[in-house]
Amino acid sequence: xxxxxxxxxxxxxxxxxxxxxxxxxxxxxxxxxxxxxxxxxxxxxxxxxxxxxxxxxxxxxxxxxxxxxxxxxxxxxxxxxxxxxxxxxxxxxxxxxxxxxxxxxxxxxxxxxxxxxxxxxxxxxxxxxxxxxxxxxxxxxxxxxxxxxxxxxxxxxxxxxxxxxxxxxxxxxxxxxxxxxxxxxxxxxxxxxxxxxxxxxxxxxxxxxxxxxxxxxxxxxxxxxxxxxxxxxxxxxxxxxxxxxxxxxxxxxxxxxxxxxxxxxxxxxxxxxxxxxxxxxxxxxxxxxxxxxxxxxxxxxxxxxxxxxxxxxxxxxxxxxxxxxxxxxxxxxxxxxxxxxxxxxxxxxxxxxxxxxxxxxxxxxxxxxxxxxxxxxxxxxxxxxxxxxxxxxxxxxxxxxxxxxxxxxxxxxxxxxxxxxxxxxxxxxxxxxxxxxxxxxxxxxxxxxxxxxxxxxxxxxxxxxxxxxxxxxxxxxxxxxxxxxxxxxxxxxxxxxxxxxxxxxxxxxxxxxxxxxxxxxxxxxxxxxxxxxxxxxxxxxxxxxxxxxxxxxxxxxxxxxxxxxxxxxxxxxxxxxxxxxxx
Amino acid sequence: xxxxxxxxxxxxxxxxxxxxxxxxxxxxxxxxxxxxxxxxxxxxxxxxxxxxxxxxxxxxxxxxxxxxxxxxxxxxxxxxxxxxxxxxxxxxxxxxxxxxxxxxxxxxxxxxxxxxxx
Numbered sequence: 001x002x003x004x005x006x007x008x009x010x011x012x013x014x015x016x017x018x019x020x021x022x023x024x025x026x027x028x029x030x031x032x033x034x035x036x037x038x039x040x041x042x043x044x045x046x047x048x049x050x051x052x053x054x055x056x057x058x059x060x061x062x063x064x065x066x067x068x069x070x071x072x073x074x075x076x077x078x079x080x081x082x083x084x085x086x087x088x089x090x091x092x093x094x095x096x097x098x099x100x101x102x103x104x105x106x107x108x109x110x111x112x113x114x115x116x117x118x119x120x121x122x123x124x125x126x127x128x129x130x131x132x133x134x135x136x137x138x139x140x141x142x143x144x145x146x147x148x149x150x151x152x153x154x155x156x157x158x159x160x161x162x163x164x165x166x167x168x169x170x171x172x173x174x175x176x177x178x179x180x181x182x183x184x185x186x187x188x189x190x191x192x193x194x195x196x197x198x199x200x201x202x203x204x205x206x207x208x209x210x211x212x213x214x215x216x217x218x219x220x221x222x223x224x225x226x227x228x229x230x231x232x233x234x235x236x237x238x239x240x241x242x243x244x245x246x247x248x249x250x251x252x253x254x255x256x257x258x259x260x261x262x263x264x265x266x267x268x269x270x271x272x273x274x275x276x277x278x279x280x281x282x283x284x285x286x287x288x289x290x291x292x293x294x295x296x297x298x299x300x301x302x303x304x305x306x307x308x309x310x311x312x313x314x315x316x317x318x319x320x321x322x323x324x325x326x327x328x329x330x331x332x333x334x335x336x337x338x339x340x341x342x343x344x345x346x347x348x349x350x351x352x353x354x355x356x357x358x359x360x361x362x363x364x365x366x367x368x369x370x371x372x373x374x375x376x377x378x379x380x381x382x383x384x385x386x387x388x389x390x391x392x393x394x395x396x397x398x399x400x401x402x403x404x405x406x407x408x409x410x411x412x413x414x415x416x417x418x419x420x421x422x423x424x425x426x427x428x429x430x431x432x433x434x435x436x437x438x439x440x441x442x443x444x445x446x447x448x449x450x451x452x453x454x455x456x457x458x459x460x461x462x463x464x465x466x467x468x469x470x471x472x473x474x475x476x477x478x479x480x481x482x483x484x485x486x487x488x489x490x491x492x493x494x495x496x497x498x499x500x501x502x503x504x505x506x507x508x509x510x511x512x513x514x515x516x517x518x519x520x521x522x523x524x525x526x527x528x529x530x531x532x533x534x535x536x537x538x539x540x541x542x543x544x545x546x547x548x549x550x551x552x553x554x555x556x557x558x559x560x561x562x563x564x565x566x567x568x569x570x571x572x573x574x575x576x577x578x579x580x581x582x583x
Numbered sequence: 584x585x586x587x588x589x590x591x592x593x594x595x596x597x598x599x600x601x602x603x604x605x606x607x608x609x610x611x612x613x614x615x616x617x618x619x620x621x622x623x624x625x626x627x628x629x630x631x632x633x634x635x636x637x638x639x640x641x642x643x644x645x646x647x648x649x650x651x652x653x654x655x656x657x658x659x660x661x662x663x664x665x666x667x668x669x670x671x672x673x674x675x676x677x678x679x680x681x682x683x684x685x686x687x688x689x690x691x692x693x694x695x696x697x698x699x700x701x
């Protein structure tokens with residue numbers, strides 16, 4: 001920042017020196033009337049522009065508007081060379097005497113960003129510079145000082161011959177082009193003002209109105225000269241134009257001050273009203289009013305699970321950094337993100353305003369964030385409750401299906417076989433005996449299926465003897481070798497034991513189905529008031545947590561006990577399924 | 584020789600037992616089908632007098648199969664069967680065009696014969 005300040009200081013010193021040189025030239029001129037008045041006026045105008053430009057430059061170093069304002073001041077001083085007595089200096093002075101106006105038009109077109117993005121406007125500005133140089137050319141080429149009503153002026157060094165016709169043709173032509181150009185720029189400015197959001201208009205108004213007024217006066221003056229109206233009119237409009245021109249930089253300074261005052265007012269008003277403890281929609285409305293942006297949205301940051309949500313707790317998406325229309329101002333409290341304002345990009349012109357309102361809103365946003373977090377949690381609970389009910393229904397359907405297709409079918413077949421065997425017992429005892437033997441086998445299978453099914457509903461050994469034998473039995477039935485590394489010595493609450501058991505059962509099913517592992521390891525420990533269940537394998541990793549309904553159902557089961565389920569499965573480096581359940 | 588019959592059920596163990604039971608009671612089991620689609624084709628190909636049709640088939644619902652079979656001009660008599668209780672199905676058995684229902688565990692030639700001769 002000090003580098004910028006030093007550079008701006010140097011520019012200011014240059015401005016003072018150039019202004020004094022211009023004053024000296026005018027005071028020593030032998031063809032300028034009312035030298036003292038003209039000199040003071042010129043210095044006043046030039047310094048006003050340079051001063052206001054430096055102020056803007058300092059406040060918004062990224063915005064080239066300040067640079068352009070400063071350039072208008074320097075270009076204005078350059079134009080005072082036409083007061084010089086030396087012929088060639090005078091010639092150059094006349095040639096560049098309107099350049100300041102082209103810079104001024106450039107500045108207006110580039111307002112308020114200081115940059116011109118549209119190709120057409122860039123061409124318009126280019127034509128402005130060309131016309132500014134070409135405009136005075138006919139008077140230097142084809143007019144004697146007498147024709148220009150300046151008997152004491154030195155003769156132009158590029159004078160060709162005195163020709164009233166050529167002088168008038170060129171002069172009218174360049175004046176008309178300039179009038180059209182100026183009219184178009186006024187149109188562009190007003191259209192842009194109309195389309196700007198409220199906040200931006202407040203700052204734009206002084207510059208737009210003084211700029212547009214000045215341009216209209218200039219156009220009138222040029223038109224009057226071009227059609228050869230009485231010189232009193234063009235003189236009067238020129239004087240009016242100069243006076244307006246001197247006012248524009250003050251309009252700009254006023255714009256800055258006013259936006260600061262309004263900003264302070266908006267923040268004060270906001271602080272005052274937010275003290276009443278607004279509800280979420282009020283908070284948004286208050287912020288929207290304070291910033292003058294009706295499209296404003298407030299979003300809140302949730303640390304767990306790390307996402308943005310709106311006031312209702314629904315997930316929200318921030319616009320990307322390069323979004324042309326929307327921008328984001330983050331709201332932090334004590335170094336932690338609590339929320340963000342999504343607003344019109346034009347507000348980024350005034351980061352102090354958004355920043356101070358955001359800072360003032362910090363506490364309220366923090367409160368709203370807690371509310372939003374609660375709503376998001378309720379939303380999540382509602383969804384998980386619905387999933388648990390759905391999973392319960394699906395589970396009952398699966399059980400009914402398994403019973404029907406498995407044991408029940410076998411028992412039906414058994415019943416039929418026994419009936420036939422009974423009928424044949426006397427006439428064909430050998431066949432009957434074979435049938436009874438077949439029935440015995442069928443009965444064994446039916447019993448096995450029933451046992452498997454019952455264990456799937458709830459393993460009896462778990463409730464009777466605890467996790468250790470239940471896990472050992474799970475490990476024993478797994479086709480992949482499983483080591484039960486650690487189990488808690490004392491019993492855990494039944495719901496926790498059951499959740500832990502099913503986490504391990506699901507994890508082992510996945511290890512067998514997908515992991516391609518050579519071994520797995522089960523560990524259940526108690527730490528910090530939690531039962532921590534871990535199933536690790538040395539398989540291919542890369543497990544997708546969204547795959548299948550198994551993991552989702554487990555996560556719901558674990559979160560119903562206020563626990564957390566995590567899956568770490570880097571590609572090629574095995575999988576760890578970890579559940580931590582408060583005990 | 585007794586009436587010809589087609590057994591439709593997706594459980595092979597039941598089809599085998601049903602065949603033994605019905606054949607020992609004098610029926611002539613002329614074919615078996617494991618799902619609704621093959622039940623319809625076998626029905627047209629074999630033209631059985633009776634179809635013993637399971638309610639729950641892997642592709643088409645048994646009642647829909649029954650409706651299709653009984654919509655033919657000269658259709659066989661359809662007897663629905665299931666290991667579930669007939670009360671589970673409400674009025675579906677009669678509305679589907681079936682002649683009656685036999686619980687799987689109570690299947691016998693006698694029960695089928697009773698339904699065939701009202």
